Amino acid sequence: MPHPAARQERPDFPWVRNYAPNVAWDITVPQQPLFAFLDKTAEKFPSRPAIHFGGQVYDFRTVHNLVERAAKGLQALGVKKGAKAGLFMPNCAYSVVMYYAILKAGATVVNYNPVYVDRDLIVQADDSETDIIVTIDAPPLLEKVKVLLEKTRIRKAVVCPVKQNLTATTKTLDLPAVSKPDAWLWFCDLISNTGKPEPVTINPDEDIAVLQYTGGTTGIPKGAMLTHKNLVANTIQIGQWYYNANDGEDSMIAVLPLFHVFAMTVVMNMSVMKGMELFIMPQFTVPELLELIKTQKPAYVAAVPTMYIAMANYDRIGEYDFSSIKFCLSGGAPLPADVKRVYEQRTKAKLVAEGYGLTECSPVVTCNPISPKARAGSIGLPIPGTIVEIISLEDGKTPLPAGERGEICCTGPQVMKGYYKNPQATAEVTRDGRLHTGDVGYIDEDGFVYIVDRVKDLILVGGYNVYPRHVEEVIYAHPAIEECIVAGVPDKLRGEAVHAWVKLRPGESVSVDTLRAWLHDKLSPIELPKKIHIRNEPLPKTAVGKLSKRDLLVQEGIQKR
Template identity: 45%
Template sequence: MSDPALASTERPGAADAATTGHKTGNGFGHSPSIPPRRLTDLLDHAVATWPERVAIDFMARRWRYAELGALVDRAARGLQDLGVKPGDRVGLCLPNTPYYVALYFATFRIGGIVVNLNPLYVERELCHLLQDSGCKVIATCDITAIHAKVTRVATQLGLEKLIGCPIAGALPALKSIAYRLFKRREIASIPPDALHITFARLIASGARPDPVTVKPEDVAVLQYTGGTTGEPKAAMLTHANLTANSAQMVAFVGDDLDPAVQERALGVLPLFHVFALTSVLNYSIDTGAMMVLLPRFELKQMVDTVGRTQCTALFAVPTIYGALNNLPDAQFAKLRSAKRSISGGAPLPFDVRHRFEERMGSPLVEGYGLSEASPIITCNPLKGEPKDNSAGAAFPGTLIEIRDLEDLSKLMPQGERGEICARGPQVMKGYWHRPDADAEVFIDGALRTGDVGYLDEDGYLFIVDRMKDLIIAGGYNVYPRTIEEALYEHPAIAEAVVIAVDDRYRGQAPKAFVSLKAGHSVAPLELHDFLKDKLSKIEMPREIEIRDNLPKTLIGKLSKKELVAEEKAKAAMG
């Protein structure tokens, strides 16, 4: 591939697509040059170009780009006064608030590295990530359950400072008073001790931050990943990686972006998750959009907020789109300001997409990626008919390779299944302090995704399954996703998850867990009969369990690890 931006990121020994003749799968007709940038370059450009545009809407309180730029500089000065130096790690353990945005860019302004932390992590998880990353400063909100936990961990690990960010301080005046009144039992007081500093004190100095040299190839974010399958590892995402994925999004949206008309992007997914980090935060700043931030997903609040702000872009996971599909017409009508809707984080069921598009009158497209790629590597086009059950074509400037599962040095022909690998300027620098893991995740310079899939004749990617979820039943490969997609064809199924369970005769067997749509009922035996002409005997679930709800991650992704743990516990009890 001749793209200079791509060539600059390839590692020694990387296969050249031009010499292998392997199809790129770039379905967007061009491969743009993507110059390396720093994340602060995005903010500086937005502040200079659109100073009076609204940058953030948080619960109806708004900050203009000029105000955001000034806030970032003051926070950067405050971090320097705390002793944060280039290369130091700053943990952000925050819900979606203006504090996150300000501290994110302030950390970069002084050459620091952001460590994204989920506020719902338990103390053990927080301890591991903070120790592994070597954080010296952490910021969190003043919700008692979160603040108390972070305080204990920070004290135990000897962190230098904990920045307290009061939720009420970011709300409009009347909402702030009501929040302090009605939520007072949930609000932690920030003690005036050596560990704690309030955000207000952090930004109290009017001095400008000392200038620091930051390069695009410097690490910007440590994004922890792999926690559901093993000990979490931190993907080192550089400034160039993250700004490249934003530039790729801009190229992907293409003619739909009018520089004279401000985009309004809904930020209901947590910014500490890499999908929202790129698609909402970085992309919004890159295009001068208004970020409409919500601290968590609540269906009514989300719908009312979209109606109030007239959001033009929705970014969500399939379970959220499924919930939106169940809205009555009057509520659903509030969403129709959105010109485009993008789904990520998990496979998008066929019926969820079709139902949403039918009611919305605009496309819902599915993208695919992983934390190690900042995260997007493919997406279905916004114009034209997407291919059902496809993850789309390669993002601009990205090369998708399908490699032999038995011999990764070999590229598979078009239409043949293998491990999905990717190259592009968005691919991470490597794992933090884990050269052993780097050796496993890169093959000839290409990033291994751990997913099985194939490219069709048009370069569209179809994902068969996660290699780690693969079920070996009687020596045959059984892919859970194949079973899940068959279950989704039944009109009563709302959600479906398939896992491997131990089987005395076959070694492993598939077991399905499903939840039903409101007003529908079906028995497991009926579902077995429904699947008979859709699955082979080896793929047929040994058992189908119907539940009211299925476990999910914080961003609403269906989660298998809880079900796997339950089944192992049952097996251990005999």
């Protein structure tokens, strides 16, 4: 996608004047593969702790060595440039090692959400053309991988013993039987070599580093093709924003799932680039996160609003010392101003900076400055190298002046190459050289961006996208359902909650509990409706007979944020 800002030496954008000290709009994106960050950091800080997980500590020299051996092992399995390798695991040390190993082998990473049900996994595997998948030795995940081995083109699964040391040779359990020969391989066997991988020539502008799916499926999912340049650029952009981060000195907590694009870039890639210590949490609990902050004294925390809500409401939060934290970053969903205020007051944290991004932008587009100029309620300023424009909703191409509402559009080196095998969808969102985000907002005279509504109907549950149409399709599969509307309803804890309204077929009878039980293994936990409303009367419709979500929400007295 063209980047018009590249032609301007010193652009006079209003947001540049409000940047924090030492942050410049101009950036240089080196022509390098994404894994070069690890190569350089391991050379510069070989004995610096890189990963803390499960009571084990691994320095950058060790991580780099394991990445090289795993990459060579992948190449021996036929994984080469153009191949797709899936990562299917919760947060662990292997998340980092195998991510960079796949890249170093020349392949493309495909991140899979471990809470997805079989149906969604199969659709993503087929659409992405994944060749090999990496998982951990957790029986529920192994059973899902077994399904993928039997029902998709995936021919090989690498199993990592999550509770073992990365260099352990223990094989912790018997793996499920599958029809494909030699389908399973333990991580210790993958790295049973001492050589380096064959060098792979990477074109950063064209070669896909990560195929990141935008969320739950809607029939055919959309995989955003993020090139090496896209991800190198966004990592550098965030590194500029973290202007007070000292290379080889600071640390960060990885509490967000690393398979999510937010954590992948802002937490993992950024930490590797800056030589930070990364404390990986397998899952989020308030006591464990606060104890980690207390004992390890990290410089940075990145989380979604629901995590800040949970911490702000924790009755013992005043007992913990947050003085080591330079700032906290919030993304994935709108951060309520009251939550930000209460959290900062109760923790005495320096600042919670709210940002905004989307999968298609690797993901960060805007962020509040790390300075007193930050504005509550705003998603911040366009980050270095990025132009944000508000485009008319009437014609879809006219830029609007400050204060007027329209669609938020952006350009920048972090904008995706396109959607995988979906040129039509790519053309729809990349008109006139801009990425159309589908969000409605405005920019004030100082360059701060605000979101006021969403063009799309997606529901944000704790920072994760839930697609109503997908949930509706599953509900419609129940024989008693005649009509169905799924929508997001404001929720104090998770931002939004999934609600479903259904009308039963004449003569049919089903209870809410029975319907929820029927849906339980067909939807992921984040997609499962928090509340199901069974109505006797038909659901509201437009003049042409289409179900009207807007009219339904009006009837229910629900106001979307």
